[in-house]
Amino acid sequence: MTNLFVRKLEHGADLKQADRAALAHLTRNVLDISAREDIFAEGDPVPRMLVVLEGWACRYRTLDNGQRQITDLILPGDACHPHTANLGHADYSLCTVTACSVAEIAPAELETLLARRPRVRRALIWSSLQTASILRGSVTNGRRQAERRIAHLICEIRARLEAVGLIEGDGFPWPLTQDDVGDVTALTSVHVNRTYRELRMSKLFVLSGRFVRIPDLERLSAYCGFRPDYLHLAGQLAASMLR
Amino acid sequence: MTNLFVRKLEHGADLKQADRAALAHLTRNVLDISAREDIFAEGDPVPRMLVVLEGWACRYRTLDNGQRQITDLILPGDACHPHTANLGHADYSLCTVTACSVAEIAPAELETLLARRPRVRRALIWSSLQTASILRGSVTNGRRQAERRIAHLICEIRARLEAVGLIEGDGFPWPLTQDDVGDVTALTSVHVNRTYRELRMSKLFVLSGRFVRIPDLERLSAYCGFRPDYLHLAGQLAASMLR
DNA sequence: CGCGTCCTTGAGCTTGGTCAAGGTCTGTGG
DNA sequence: CCACAGACCTTGACCAAGCTCAAGGACGCG
Numbered sequence: 001m002t003n004l005f006v007r008k009l010e011h012g013a014d015l016k017q018a019d020r021a022a023l024a025h026l027t028r029n030v031l032d033i034s035a036r037e038d039i040f041a042e043g044d045p046v047p048r049m050l051v052v053l054e055g056w057a058c059r060y061r062t063l064d065n066g067q068r069q070i071t072d073l074i075l076p077g078d079a080c081h082p083h084t085a086n087l088g089h090a091d092y093s094l095c096t097v098t099a100c101s102v103a104e105i106a107p108a109e110l111e112t113l114l115a116r117r118p119r120v121r122r123a124l125i126w127s128s129l130q131t132a133s134i135l136r137g138s139v140t141n142g143r144r145q146a147e148r149r150i151a152h153l154i155c156e157i158r159a160r161l162e163a164v165g166l167i168e169g170d171g172f173p174w175p176l177t178q179d180d181v182g183d184v185t186a187l188t189s190v191h192v193n194r195t196y197r198e199l200r201m202s203k204l205f206v207l208s209g210r211f212v213r214i215p216d217l218e219r220l221s222a223y224c225g226f227r228p229d230y231l232h233l234a235g236q237l238a239a240s241m242l243r
Numbered sequence: 244m245t246n247l248f249v250r251k252l253e254h255g256a257d258l259k260q261a262d263r264a265a266l267a268h269l270t271r272n273v274l275d276i277s278a279r280e281d282i283f284a285e286g287d288p289v290p291r292m293l294v295v296l297e298g299w300a301c302r303y304r305t306l307d308n309g310q311r312q313i314t315d316l317i318l319p320g321d322a323c324h325p326h327t328a329n330l331g332h333a334d335y336s337l338c339t340v341t342a343c344s345v346a347e348i349a350p351a352e353l354e355t356l357l358a359r360r361p362r363v364r365r366a367l368i369w370s371s372l373q374t375a376s377i378l379r380g381s382v383t384n385g386r387r388q389a390e391r392r393i394a395h396l397i398c399e400i401r402a403r404l405e406a407v408g409l410i411e412g413d414g415f416p417w418p419l420t421q422d423d424v425g426d427v428t429a430l431t432s433v434h435v436n437r438t439y440r441e442l443r444m445s446k447l448f449v450l451s452g453r454f455v456r457i458p459d460l461e462r463l464s465a466y467c468g469f470r471p472d473y474l475h476l477a478g479q480l481a482a483s484m485l486r
Numbered sequence: 487c488g489c490g491t492c493c494t495t496g497a498g499c500t501t502g503g504t505c506a507a508g509g510t511c512t513g514t515g516g
Numbered sequence: 517c518c519a520c521a522g523a524c525c526t527t528g529a530c531c532a533a534g535c536t537c538a539a540g541g542a543c544g545c546g
Binding site: 177178179189190193194196197 | 491492494
């Protein structure tokens with residue numbers, strides 16, 4: 001099966017066969033982790049760089065009042081760079097949403113690749129800039145009202161999954177509970193529930209059985225003001241379909 | 244005068260004299276830009292990497308309804324990496340808050356440094372991870388109530404300015420208008436005004452004449468749950484003072 | 487069968503938004 | 517030196533989006 005980390009990075013640089021092989025080799029140490037499990041937690045010693053090859057995970061921070069804020073979702077192919085400098089402690093927790101295959105990366109090997117393979121370096125820098133861009137999207141999303149905020153989340157995830165070939169027809173898997181969506185969007189799960197109800201009326205998307213279907217992507221994107229440019233996915237489908 | 248870009252990057256890697264010199268040389272092309280001016284705007288062709296050597300700037304995106312959301316503040320020493328891959332268009336605007344000195348960086352030179360100078364590479368990667376971490380802080384901050392949200396913003400900026408030596412006694416410059424603070428925190432300027440009034444009662448900080456003073460940093464940090472670890476600033480003062 | 491997880495809904499409340507008006511301060515040109 | 521414009525700050529009255537608390541329902545799994 002194809003390595004989704006490599007597949008994702010193709011969007012960030014023009015990789016050659018040798019680059020792909022090097023990246024696949026870099027991620028050969030795979031761990032299987034079950035759903036809803038912390039991989040590491042806030043305050044733990046900083047672990048190695050990780051890459052999620054299959055499954056969904058999330059980063060979260062716990063607020064003073066005990067609320068969990070998910071800062072970003074990690075989808076198949078996404079990396080999680082902990083800070084290698086300053087042998088410190090993690091400032092967030094990493095938790096699986098579904099069962100995951102996670103590759104652990106040896107720092108020295110990574111360092112060598114960064115030094116010797118300009119394309120790989122470019123791709124990895126691109127990926128960390130994309131992560132920042134996605135986070136900017138979340139900050140911006142915080143200003144939208146609940147309906148559009150949730151719709152935007154769905155559009156973003158759809159585009160990111162499309163980039164690694166995980167869209168199935170007009171829909172894709174949606175493993176997030178209403179609590180999860182609340183923790184991502186800074187809404188309460190009660191309000192997520194009510195918002196889903198409103199959105200169900202408008203038929204902008206259909207949720208059922210941990211799967212979401214989008215009958216009219218353009219309509220949904222227009223509704224929430226989703227413009228996929230910030231994902232920097234080398235303007236294929238997603239970019240060309242909208243304006 | 245010292246190069247604040249270099250000064251900041253010292254937090255991310257153990258730079259040698261030659262690394263410092265290379266970084267200083269990299270940022271030799273300096274442009275002066277006046278306050279409240281767009282350096283580039285959403286949709287413009289992607290410009291070169293920029294480094295703000297003096298002054299404050301911000302990234303912002305404009306929502307459908309015309310509201311401006313500032314996604315992140317750029318303080319002296321901070322870099323702004325546009326995506327060099329995918330000759331696309333900027334997905335946000337970059338605007339000065341105060342007058343700024345901005346260095347423009349030649350891509351080829353940057354590439355050479357990344358390939359040849361492991362410490363510089365590590366420092367730059369650190370800086371982009373820090374940017375992401377700050378953005379995660381903003382996402383998290385979005386869940387706090389207005390008073391703590393603003394207090395947290397002040398703590399964060401204080402810590403970042405301290406990292407480049409820009410704290411003056413118990414305070415520092417505060418060029419943000421109430422509109423700006425609203426656009427950063429996703430509050431209306433009216434509500435920022437009222438929140439300032441509340442906070443004035445509690446004497447957690449004192450704003451006057453574009454300068455903010457924090458009489459008791461530990462009290463302010465405790466109030467808003469600020470823990471500076473996420474800034475990855477090599478745990479000096481800030482980190483050791485709190486817990 | 488029973489328990490845990492997740493979803494659903496109602497009633498009442500609170501935080502922060504909207505709209506509108508007026509005040510202050512500063513820089514500029516007459 | 518004064519008048520004026522523009523940017524910024526302040527406050528009031530009212531409103532609404534989203535939260536809290538509480539209860540009950542559906543569903544799957546051991």
